Amino acid sequence: MYRYDEFDARFVRERVAQFRAQVARRLDGSLTEDEFKPLRLKNGVYLQLHAYMLRIAVPYGTLSSRQLRQLALIGEKFDRGYGHFTTRTNMQFNWPRLRDVPEILDLLADVEMHCIQTSGNCIRNVTADHFAGIAANEVEDPRPTAELVRQWSSLHPEFDYLPRKFKIAVTGDARDRAVVKAHDIGLRILRSKDGEVGYEVMVGGGLGRTPMIAKTIRDFLPKKDLLAYLEAILRVYNLEGRRDNKYKARVKILVHEIGAEEFARQVEEEFAKLDGPSIAADAQEVARIAAYFAPPAYETLPARSLAFEAAKNENRAFATWASVNLFPHRVPGYAAATISLKAIGEAPGDITSDQMRAVADLAERYSFDEMRITHAQNVVLPYVKKDDLFAVWEGLVAAGLATANAGLITDIIACPGLDFCSLATARSIPIAQALAHRFGDEKRQLDIGELNIKISGCINACGHHHVGHIGILGLEKSGQESYQITLGGDATETAAIGERLGPGLAADDVPDAIERIVNVYLARRTSGETFIEAVRRLGLEPFKTAFQEKTHAAA
Amino acid sequence: MPLLDRTGLRDDIWVRSEDGASGAEHVIVGFAYLDAALAGNGRGRKIGVAIANDVKASALEPYLEQVELISIAFPNYGDGRGFSIAKQLRALGFKGVLRAHGPLIADQFAYALDCGFDEIDLPDSVALRQPIEQWLAMAGTISHTYQRGYGAQNILDARRAARTTV
Amino acid sequence: MSAPKRPPLPAILLANDLLDGEVVFWTGSAWSPLPGDALVARDDEAAAQLEQAAQAGLAAQKVVDAYLVDVAVDAAGVATPRHYREKIKTEGPTTRRDLGKQAGLYNIAPAGN
Numbered sequence: 029m030y031r032y033d034e035f036d037a038r039f040v041r042e043r044v045a046q047f048r049a050q051v052a053r054r055l056d057g058s059l060t061e062d063e064f065k066p067l068r069l070k071n072g073v074y075l076q077l078h079a080y081m082l083r084i085a086v087p088y089g090t091l092s093s094r095q096l097r098q099l100a101l102i103g104e105k106f107d108r109g110y111g112h113f114t115t116r117t118n119m120q121f122n123w124p125r126l127r128d129v130p131e132i133l134d135l136l137a138d139v140e141m142h143c144i145q146t147s148g149n150c151i152r153n154v155t156a157d158h159f160a161g162i163a164a165n166e167v168e169d170p171r172p173t174a175e176l177v178r179q180w181s182s183l184h185p186e187f188d189y190l191p192r193k194f195k196i197a198v199t200g201d202a203r204d205r206a207v208v209k210a211h212d213i214g215l216r217i218l219r220s221k222d223g224e225v226g227y228e229v230m231v232g233g234g235l236g237r238t239p240m241i242a243k244t245i246r247d248f249l250p251k252k253d254l255l256a257y258l259e260a261i262l263r264v265y266n267l268e269g270r271r272d273n274k275y276k277a278r279v280k281i282l283v284h285e286i287g288a289e290e291f292a293r294q295v296e297e298e299f300a301k302l303d304g305p306s307i308a309a310d311a312q313e314v315a316r317i318a319a320y321f322a323p324p325a326y327e328t329l330p331a332r333s334l335a336f337e338a339a340k341n342e343n344r345a346f347a348t349w350a351s352v353n354l355f356p357h358r359v360p361g362y363a364a365a366t367i368s369l370k371a372i373g374e375a376p377g378d379i380t381s382d383q384m385r386a387v388a389d390l391a392e393r394y395s396f397d398e399m400r401i402t403h404a405q406n407v408v409l410p411y412v413k414k415d416d417l418f419a420v421w422e423g424l425v426a427a428g429l430a431t432a433n434a435g436l437i438t439d440i441i442a443c444p445g446l447d448f449c450s451l452a453t454a455r456s457i458p459i460a461q462a463l464a465h466r467f468g469d470e471k472r473q474l475d476i477g478e479l480n481i482k483i484s485g486c487i488n489a490c491g492h493h494h495v496g497h498i499g500i501l502g503l504e505k506s507g508q509e510s511y512q513i514t515l516g517g518d519a520t521e522t523a524a525i526g527e528r529l530g531p532g533l534a535a536d537d538v539p540d541a542i543e544r545i546v547n548v549y550l551a552r553r554t555s556g557e558t559f560i561e562a563v564r565r566l567g568l569e570p571f572k573t574a575f576q577e578k579t580h581a582a583a
Numbered sequence: 584m585p586l587l588d589r590t591g592l593r594d595d596i597w598v599r600s601e602d603g604a605s606g607a608e609h610v611i612v613g614f615a616y617l618d619a620a621l622a623g624n625g626r627g628r629k630i631g632v633a634i635a636n637d638v639k640a641s642a643l644e645p646y647l648e649q650v651e652l653i654s655i656a657f658p659n660y661g662d663g664r665g666f667s668i669a670k671q672l673r674a675l676g677f678k679g680v681l682r683a684h685g686p687l688i689a690d691q692f693a694y695a696l697d698c699g700f701d702e703i704d705l706p707d708s709v710a711l712r713q714p715i716e717q718w719l720a721m722a723g724t725i726s727h728t729y730q731r732g733y734g735a736q737n738i739l740d741a742r743r744a745a746r747t748t749v
Numbered sequence: 750m751s752a753p754k755r756p757p758l759p760a761i762l763l764a765n766d767l768l769d770g771e772v773v774f775w776t777g778s779a780w781s782p783l784p785g786d787a788l789v790a791r792d793d794e795a796a797a798q799l800e801q802a803a804q805a806g807l808a809a810q811k812v813v814d815a816y817l818v819d820v821a822v823d824a825a826g827v828a829t830p831r832h833y834r835e836k837i838k839t840e841g842p843t844t845r846r847d848l849g850k851q852a853g854l855y856n857i858a859p860a861g862n
């Protein structure tokens with residue numbers, strides 16, 4: 029993974045010193061709250077319901093054991109002994125004091141981490157496929173690109189006061205696991221007919237109040253042009269994006285209002301004026317970054333591990349976990365293992381400091397010291413020898429992290445919702461917990477198969493509800509929490525926005541309603557058909573009818 | 584309205600006069616009056632122009648040789664359009680003075696300079712809370728940034744230099 | 750931040766401490782992290798005093814996000830916000846009863862401790 033050089037290290041330290049001074053200037057009245065708020069947000073500090081919240085960047089979800097141990101320490105020393113992984117692969121602490129934040133930032137800088145641009149109207153933490161470097165069909169590892177963009181976008185003099193937040197995601201695989209089409213810019217690495225590697229550039233995706241799927245504005249962008257092209261996109265957006273209404277300020281609205289073609293035309297016009305080579309990182313710099321993401325020192329192993337097969341035969345729980353939580357690795361004899369942070373009844377994405385240390389130890393011992401955080405709020409050990417999987421699993425069992433549900437109905441994405449978030453209109457975690465209990469039976473989950481439920485506590489859609497196979501949105505209706513259910517969303521390369529099934533429900537009625545939807549699938553699926561495939565084949569109607577059975581009676 | 588640049592507070596030799604009626608030596612006129620001011624400029628006055636931040640840089644292109652100063656409005660500090668306009672004007676070859684006019688905060692000073700501004704025309708309401716020392720200090724807190732083509736010091740070129748000197 | 754509308758009475762004044770983030774309540778003379786310390790305003794005059802205290806707290810860089818919240822007062826005189834959001838804000842996360850005020854955990858020590 030990437031390591032800071034002297035320049036990166038100094039940059040982050042200077043930002044810490046700057047933030048420390050900003051806090052001091054807030055306290056002495058130099059900065060008003062209105063002035064300070066965007067400054068603290070740009071450094072990841074929110075004021076939430078009960079306390080400040082600190083959002084720490086985990087760039088493209090890659091984390092080392094040393095870093096995770098430091099997060100564990102911060103969680104204990106300055107928080108309440110736990111942290112929360114978000115859908116943008118960041119870590120949030122829910123209880124820090126503003127007065128302690130500069131000290132926390134110093135501790136982060138010690139392990140090459142920061143909170144730069146994890147919030148605010150600027151370019152946010154760049155995300156990427158969590159199976160980067162592992163997936164068999166990948167054209168190229170997306171992380172060198174993501175790291176280049178991370179550096180380029182950090183404290184950008186021109187683009188730190190955009191109309192609204194701006195999110196960039198990169199995938200190196202045709203199979204999209206980074207939800208790139210729901211980003212302001214989605215980059216897909218591909219190979220042209222003549223074998224040159226470059227990017228498909230998609231713009232104007234986003235969830236929130238007005239969900240939109242990104243549109244392709246450039247089928248093929250040569251790699252060397254990336255930074256100049258990004259500069260052109262951001263400049264058009266900075267100048268033309270709406271600033272009169274915060275709900276219409278995202279680039280997706282601009283793209284929608286003027287049309288993708290016109291937007292592309294403006295970008296190309298600006299791009300044509302730029303002197304690409306004076307903006308781009310030179311080839312040596314690109315190579316320097318890429319070298320950090322070279323494959324680890326894999327051993328030559330047989331594809332089949334006898335120890336792994338024997339362990340599965342002997343231990344049914346392990347066999348189940350292995351059948352659900354492993355992802356095939358391009359290197360024979362290895363697997364990527366998903367550590368589910370969705371134990372039945374726990375808050376999705378939460379992890380205690382003790383668990384962080386346990387995971388860090390396992391990564392150090394069995395996965396070349398590296399982890400990936402996924403947008404589904406789980407952790408991946410990317411390079412585990414099949415021979416070692418049983419030992420890893422035993423370690424996870426001991427830490428309470430061996431839940432076998434990756435990709436299943438209880439692997440629920442949920443934002444913090446009103447239990448923590450000051451913007452929320454309803455709670456999300458209790459809904460996730462109730463659904464996990466309802467569907468937690470292992471046999472039943474396996475029978476239902478792949479099904480993504482995604483829950484947001486308000487229209488901001490941090491829980492990605494629009495692209496959940498089943499999406500749940502918490503709202504307020506006449507002073508009560510009310511939950512809207514959508515069906516048919518898709519977060520992959522076939523991205524789609526879910527459609528509403530009917531009127532909002534009270535919290536207590538949500539599990540029954542979801543169960544009725546799932547039962548339609550179970551009754552009508554054909555052999556081997558997944559939930560989302562069945563929804564596509566059957567259309568909304570049968571699900572809607574089942575969903576509304578009770579809602580009508582109650583209304 | 585205090586005026587400051589990267590060296591500190593400065594006297595403002597320019598007079599704002601929307602329609603150019605002022606008889607001053609250095610006069611900043613509104614964009615709508617720019618043609619008239621330039622046409623009637625028999626006396627060799629120095630002309631500057633003030634623009635809102637929704638004016639396109641390309642609209643100013645014909646005037647870049649004729650105006651000595653362009654003042655770009657920042658209606659509030661969160662509105663960053665002025666940074667892009669400044670960057671574009673410099674890319675178009677404008678060599679005169681670029682002035683940011685409005686309630687920026689000291690924390691933005693480095694960005695403004697890096698995008699091509701020379702000076703900030705600041706309302707008293709901000710200047711009273713954020714004295715010049717804060718501006719000068721904030722301008723230097725980040726010694727190198729990552730973008731090429733903005734300001735003097737960037738990490739990419741510094742890395743390249745470090746490579747070639749080894 | 751524009752001044753929020755005055756809610757129905759009775760009401761209390763709450764805010765977050767600027768440096769520590771803790772939810773604090775106006776007692777009539779100070780800010781306390783204990784919900785039970787909140788001064789309950791029952792008429793317009795008292796509510797106006799709360800609004801003044803909010804302004805003063807903001808101006809003194811002591812608190813942020815100060816606003817009035819309408820409450821129900823039970824027979825024992827305990828005030829509870831009527832809206833579920835503010836109720837959660839004064840108690841702590843419903844999913845973690847071991848955290849927040851409800852568990853006696855504060856980011857500022859209550860007076861007298």
Ligand code: SF4
Pocket residue numbers: 443444445446449450451452453484485486487488489490491
């Ligand atoms: S979706 Fe709404 S409630 Fe959930 S974290 Fe985002 S802003 Fe908060």
